[in-house]
Amino acid sequence: MKKSLSITLLIFLFIGALLLNNSFLKGYRVDLTENKVYSISQGSLSVINDIEQPIELTLYFSDQATKGMTSLRNYADQVESLLKEYEVSSNGKIKLNVVDPLPFSIQEDEAASLGLTAAPVDASGSTAYFGLAGRLIDNVKTEGDGGYSRFVTNVFNDHSVF
DSSP, X not given: OHHHHHHHHHHHHHHHHHHHHHHHSTTOOOOOSTTOTTOOOHHHHHHHHTOOSOEEEEEXXXXXXXXXXXXXXXXXXXXXXXXXXXXXXXXXXXEEEEEOOOTTSHHHHHHHHTTOOOEEOSTTOOEEXXXXXXXXXXXXXXXXXXXXXXXXXXXXXXXXXX
16 A cells, blocks of 8 residues: 555556746756757857847758758758747847748749749659748838848758758
8 A cells, every 4th residue: 555655656646747947937948968969059149149139030941852861851940949049039130941942832922033043852853942042021111022121041042040
């Protein structure tokens, strides 16, 4: 009887500890990787903290077109994870959207109109996008620009971005 009571008590204590952990340590994370792959550098945090106006980032990655390209997909996952960390650390100043620009879609047209270029991925002529577009949301909207200042980078062309 004592043994079953002890086990029951331990189970309830464990569940209680999990609930407290989820309530009080919601945003707390520990990066145990050797090279701190999932940590943001102090320099990046400083830049994020200095952001005065909200920024909307859109990561364009052709997920469907790169099914067999493991190393590229792994790199894209790392980039997306880093951008998500930026979003979490920004206290609402950075908003991240991830878009898979399928062929002949509105998203593909949008990526191309921003200046992102598609790279060939196979002999059949299939192409893929991997780039980042951002907009600084201005307080004053002018006709035609939607109130945004834009920047764009093609990850295919510039691996030093991240």
